[in-house]
Amino acid sequence: MIYIALPDSKPRLLPFYLAMEEYIAHQNHDDDCFFMWQVQPTVIFGRNQLIENEVNLDYCKAHHIHTFRRKSGGGCVYADMSNIMFSYITKDENVNFTFNKYINMVALVLCKLGIEAKASGRNDILIDGKKVSGNAFYHIPGRSIVHGTMLYDTNMENMVGSITPTDEKLVSKGVKSVRQHIALLKDYIDLSLEDFKTFVRKNLCNKELMLTAEDIVGIEDIEQEYLTREFIYGNNPRYTLVHHHRIDNVGDFEIRIELKNNLIKEVNIMGDYFLTGDIDNRILKPLKNVPFEEQSIAAALPEKVDDIIMNLQKNELIKMILNS
Secondary structure, rough: OOEEEOOOOOOOHHHHHHHHHHHHHHHHOOOOOOEEEEOOOEEEEEOOOOHHOOOOOHHHHOOOOEEEOOOOOOOOOOOOOOOOOEEEEEOOHHHHHHHHHHHHHHHHHHHHHHEEEEEEEEOEEEEEEEEEEEEEEEEOOOOOEEEEEEEOOOOOOHHHHHOOOOOOHHHHHHHHHHHHHEEHHHHHOOOOOOHHHHHHHHHOOOOEEEOOHHHHHHHHHHHHHHHHHHHOOOOOOOOEEEEEEOOOOOOOEEEEEEEEEEEEEEEEEOOOOOOOHHHHHHHHHHOOOOOOOOOHHHHOOOOOOOOOOOOOOOHHHHHHOOOO
């Protein structure tokens, strides 16, 4: 696997690294690619999440925490310079296979350090039953991109406060609760953060590609989309119906529907689910101008939807849309 290196160590905003993943994915590398990165305090939320539902914007503003959206699904995470972000780009197009392969690959590296790490659930790596890494993925034609956190250490108050109420008692209580459910690598290994990064790199990669000044310009061009207000905050008009659902091993959903004369004029599916296919062209667009009743909705949807939204069955989607 190729390690992608930057020619300098200047601090960059999180969208630069997301753009770097895309840029690398569009290059025709036969080998898989990997790189690590760190950012100043930042909250990053999933492609299909509403920022006002997930992020405490007042807390973030008061504590100088950046907020950005990514193109992968999944939930909201906090990152800072005391933890590490991993990015993995592969030409494998089977997203489920790629995701599982990557998570198990990272867990194996931790095991080489004497840590009993295990892949778990939809997207986590656990140590002693506690989460040390959460991951998300998305697909572009010909490439799959997986990225995630690796908790070496972190500012727990910022992690909790940026996604919970700012009341000090609630934040304090939240820190204690979250701390019981997450693992920090510093408690399990004697390596410094930098030494850990070196260990990971040596165990995952056998080549290096140093990016050029021209590459940086290409990445910065892609980065501009991530920095726009439209991408970060999204376009969320009022909807006639808003339904909330949770399906185990699939995710939390907020279904927003605009109805007119009992026809679906607009529909949006928000949440922390994982996309494995084209939701816009295979689910959202086909539902426009469809009567708001079970038979018509079923006819408009494809027979299989678990290749669009990971682990979701068609009958479950129909029930969520109808809130039945």
